[in-house]
Amino acid sequence: MRLKTYEAKDLFDAYQLFRETVQKVNSHDYSPAQITAWLGPDTPAVQAKWQATLLDHQTYTAWQDDELVGFADMTSTGYLDRLYVSADHQGEGIGRELVTALEQAIPVSQYETAASITARPFFMAQGYQVIKQNTVVRDSVAMANFSMVKKANK
Template sequence: MLIRPYRATDFAEIHQLFKQTIQTVNAKDYTPSQLAAWIGPDDAPTRARWQTSLAAHTTRVACQSGQVVGFADMTATGYLDRLYVHARYQHQGIAHALITTLEHAVSADRYTTAASITARPFFEHEGYRVIRQQQVERAGIHLINYIMEKASKS
């Protein structure tokens, strides 16, 4: 597996991986309407916002045999915005490698994220703790997630 910096040419593959992962991996914890709201619209303004944030953040892509199998991005303040691993590549250490790479690349006092119900156990295993449960609204649909944090080792 290779972990490398994000390139703008990765966007289409990353966005497809995001949608497919939510539709399969998160389906056990969220309803179909919640999954659709989470994925959101696939229009030009949404794609532009994604591309802008991926370029502005420290973003890493995991590749295997030339295929993108995961990606993650973190702000300069240590907020892990997105972490997704392709459904066929779950439980192979890819998410751990991505998060470890980002935590080494971004110097912060603490790392935070808003973890899904599905991702919460992974983050707890990585040393994050739940600060609070919250409900977020997407397109009028409410989804539960968890604000989590981890103290920096530096």
């Protein structure tokens, strides 16, 4: 597995990996209606917004041969926005490597994320702590996530 800096040409693969991962992995913790709301519409406008933020943030992609197996992005203030690892490659350390690379690239005193029910145990294992449980509403569908923080190792 190798990490690379995100490039505009990676959008299709990253966006598809996100959709497949949510459908296959997060469906264990969220209802079909919640998964549909989470995925949202698949439109050129949504993909353009993804492209803009992925290019604006520090974003890394993880590859095995020519297959995208994960990606993650973080703002310059230390907010980890997205972390997705292929359903076929869960538990292989890909998420840990992506998060470590982002934390090394963005030297701030504290990192933050909003973790899904599914991702919460992963983030706790990386040293993040739950600050509060949230109820997010998308398309009139409520779902839980967790505000989490990690103090940087200095």
